[in-house]
Amino acid sequence: MSRRLIVAIDGPAGAGKSTVARHLAAHFGLLNLETGAMYRAFALKAMRTHTSLDNAEALGRLAAGTSIGLEPTPSGNRVVLDGEDVTGQVREPEVTQAASKVSIHPTIRTWMVDLQRALGAAGGVVMEGRDIGTVVFPDADLKFFLDASPEARSQRRYEQSGGATAGEATPEAVLKELRERDQRDRNRAESPLRPAEDAILIDSTSLTLDQVLARIESIVQERVAARV
Template identity: 65%
Template sequence: MHVESEQKNSTGAARRERPVVAIDGPAGAGKSTMAAHLARRFGFLNLETGAMYRALALKAIDNDLDFADADEMLQLATRTTIKLEPQLEGNRVLLDGVDVSRRVRDGDVTAAASKISVHPPIRVWMVDQQRALGNSGGVVMEGRDIGTVVFPDAEVKIFLDAAPEVRGNRRYKQTGSDDAKVTEESLVKELKERDERDRNRADSPLKPADDAVILDSTGLTLEQVLEKAETIVREHLATAGLHHS
């Protein structure tokens, strides 16, 4: 797979003109919302891993391939070009030069992406592409191990956290459900179990990077959280001698 960006890869030793912003944290903390906001605010590329997996999944669907076949999926990746272009309303996703921004959001593509993403070779390959895209800076990326594994040299690292009860409450209000079995209590229990797995897994456990700013949103509104995140990025830009309106 070849993933392209308007940004050129640096040698890794050169000073980035714009930062890599890594956002990590547990499930339901609001990382995607923060990443999208910061990308829009500062004109950065929101390096969406989900969009990248969905683009590859769409090509697998169009070629009627077996999602469970890891070798076939990796071979497909080697002849695929994915490009992310930052727009005010979010990323434009190009698959082999074709705009698939809307199509990759469809349910069948999302379902296929979840099956493809479990293959370790695909995940390793994706990380390589993400590093290539982000190497020159001017990107925001969120996940579980961005600041510790994917971009350990990120200039800005935010670990977004909140009490599981608060995360569960927010998710319950956001998603809602006609299913009586899905309660706020069940969502909190699910998040606590996921936290336990994420924090104690052998491979890339969930933890703040040593140099991350820990932002606990438990007692904050969304607006307050986003304002604090903006301040963190703006302070870095000022310290680095880069100015932004």
């Protein structure tokens, strides 16, 4: 086929999208396009330039002069913002929260979707985010929607952060923050979070990570074999 495989993975925060995307990219030789990292990179620039996260017009002007790239490495993607490696900075909690705020603006989402489409146009990619199967690549070869209860997702995030031993917020605070983010993502005017009509839904509330990976891997393998 002229275009290589495109796999879209959508779902709410903490559903395991990034973990699954990294696994599929490594296993099937795909490029992992982290849309969340791209939004966080732009949010980082907005914070650095003291641009209001609520000012869509100012953010649009900032985006016009912004370059964001992803460079694959054996240990994961390097996130490059205007030529600078910001991989470490974009993982900071305050940047993640800022990304959720800038992403609600239609101007920023339109700009980012164009950028994401350009990066994945040739295929051979796995892309995760909130609207990949519905907006960015509605013609993706495979679409997954990963979900889990808010309680399960927040507990996983708390444990991944090191919990109390790392001086992080309480489990209750993490759950509250996640519910607020869900509210923003599901109710924004532009590209609200929802599964594509032809997406394969996987609820991992009662599944282990290995079970989720095995299920998705087998589905992708079937599609890869069918294209040969």
